[in-house]
Amino acid sequence: MEIEIATIGGYEEVGRQMTAVRAGEDIVIFDMGLNLSKVLIHDDVRTERMHSLDLIDMGAIPDDRVMSDLKGDVQAIVPTHGHLDHIGAISKLAHRYDAPIVASPFTIELVREEINDENKFDVQNDLVKMDPGGTMPIGDDCELEFVNVTHSIIDAINPVLHTPEGAVVYGLDKRMDHTPVLGDPIDMERFREIGNEGVLCYIEDCTNANKKGRTPSESVAREHLKDVMYSLEDYDGGIVATTFSSHIARVSSLVEFAKDIGRKPVLLGRSMEQYSGTAERMGAVDYPDDLGMYGHRNSVDKTFERIMNEGKEKYLPVVTGHQGEPRAMLTRMGRGETPYELDEGDKVIFSARVIPEPTNEGQRYQAETLLRMQGARIYDDIHVSGHLCQEGHYEMLQALQPENIIPAHQNMKGFSGYVDLAKNQGYNVGDDIHITSNGNTIQLVE
Numbered sequence: 001m002e003i004e005i006a007t008i009g010g011y012e013e014v015g016r017q018m019t020a021v022r023a024g025e026d027i028v029i030f031d032m033g034l035n036l037s038k039v040l041i042h043d044d045v046r047t048e049r050m051h052s053l054d055l056i057d058m059g060a061i062p063d064d065r066v067m068s069d070l071k072g073d074v075q076a077i078v079p080t081h082g083h084l085d086h087i088g089a090i091s092k093l094a095h096r097y098d099a100p101i102v103a104s105p106f107t108i109e110l111v112r113e114e115i116n117d118e119n120k121f122d123v124q125n126d127l128v129k130m131d132p133g134g135t136m137p138i139g140d141d142c143e144l145e146f147v148n149v150t151h152s153i154i155d156a157i158n159p160v161l162h163t164p165e166g167a168v169v170y171g172l173d174k175r176m177d178h179t180p181v182l183g184d185p186i187d188m189e190r191f192r193e194i195g196n197e198g199v200l201c202y203i204e205d206c207t208n209a210n211k212k213g214r215t216p217s218e219s220v221a222r223e224h225l226k227d228v229m230y231s232l233e234d235y236d237g238g239i240v241a242t243t244f245s246s247h248i249a250r251v252s253s254l255v256e257f258a259k260d261i262g263r264k265p266v267l268l269g270r271s272m273e274q275y276s277g278t279a280e281r282m283g284a285v286d287y288p289d290d291l292g293m294y295g296h297r298n299s300v301d302k303t304f305e306r307i308m309n310e311g312k313e314k315y316l317p318v319v320t321g322h323q324g325e326p327r328a329m330l331t332r333m334g335r336g337e338t339p340y341e342l343d344e345g346d347k348v349i350f351s352a353r354v355i356p357e358p359t360n361e362g363q364r365y366q367a368e369t370l371l372r373m374q375g376a377r378i379y380d381d382i383h384v385s386g387h388l389c390q391e392g393h394y395e396m397l398q399a400l401q402p403e404n405i406i407p408a409h410q411n412m413k414g415f416s417g418y419v420d421l422a423k424n425q426g427y428n429v430g431d432d433i434h435i436t437s438n439g440n441t442i443q444l445v446e
Contacts, residue, residue, distance in 0.1 A: 034088025269320030
């Protein structure tokens with residue numbers, strides 16, 4: 001059986017992930033993501049109102065025209081998890097393919113919301129939920145399997161396409177967390193079983209491949225956050241926290257520790273309400289009954305007014321804006337555009353790192369500068385990554401023993417650490433390490 005892989009997006013940058021695997025006449029697409037930095041550069045861009053071709057031209061979504069070169073039919077579109085760099089282009093591209101969107105339950109609900117927000121295309125693809133550990137047939141000879149992984153969002157999976165020539169493991173995005181705060185640990189036992197069965201190709205996320213050591217568990221970030229927040233228990237001024245809205249485990253820790261130090265948590269910002277509201281409705285997280293979530297700007301500003309009237313010392317606003325996004329709540333607070341007034345000595349907790357990309361770095365620097373100008377004291381880097389460092393990559397290679405490797409989720413510089421690690425394990429560039437770029441196809445089996 002012929003096996004061909006089209007590396008459509010995410011092979012020259014972090015973002016707009018999209019890969020297609022053709023096994024005989026059957027094709028499975030993994031991810032359809034957005035390049036957030038291309039959108040953030042244009043502050044007034046509303047992607048839901050734009051045509052897909054315009055977004056392709058600006059580099060915001062994958063250029064999927066290479067799909068016309070693949071001889072076969074798409075049987076499934078499979079996003080790995082609910083981050084926008086993996087699902088943000090589904091509402092713009094999925095309607096081109098007569099195939100269901102298959103994902104874990106939380107991811108499917110986020111995809112549904114993205115589709116409902118779309119103003120240009122009427123996306124009618126079936127939405128199919130499949131739990132981690134589940135399988136479904138692809139054509140007559142292949143099978144799709146979801147393996148549970150841990151990441152900075154719940155319900156993340158690594159999909160595996162089992163073919164007569166061996167398994168194709170799509171390894172984006174994960175960390176090796178054996179003590180997660182929410183959800184089950186990474187299923188390394190199943191990865192080792194798949195390795196023993198035979199892996200034709202492993203497509204791997206190289207985000208932290210240049211970093212030594214092992215990525216810590218989310219439980220480590222939780223303890224760090226707990227230590228910081230408990231140290232502020234006696235502070236009688238304002239405390240504001242921000243983190244990734246999609247990081248439900250981190251948000252739940254912030255909510256819990258706010259209660260512990262005698263403050264009422266409230267979630268503010270559109271994406272904060274979206275992710276946490278969806279997780280709560282699904283029963284994936286158990287928030288207090290009185291937890292407020294407000295996404296509409298008028299509701300947010302009314303909440304800020306209430307906080308100011310009742311006393312900042314009684315509340316912990318958990319807001320959007322960890323990357324300094326111009327329209328996010330924390331950035332508006334820094335610019336003095338909300339009823340919430342920052343005073344000298346007020347605390348701002350960044351339970352997130354800056355995503356290492358020039359747009360984010362510049363916006364985060366500006367946001368922090370504005371906050372400091374108002375007297376805020378900043379607590380930074382209370383976080384652990386959602387991606388494997390070098391020792392995690394080594395463990396995955398040992399478990400899977402793949403015949404071929406395709407580095408992904410980075411640019412050429414970002415691939416370097418992973419290529420060095422793989423070479424040390426006996427792989428060779430141009431032989432079984434396939435360094436590629438967007439829009440290419442790789443023929444593994446002819």
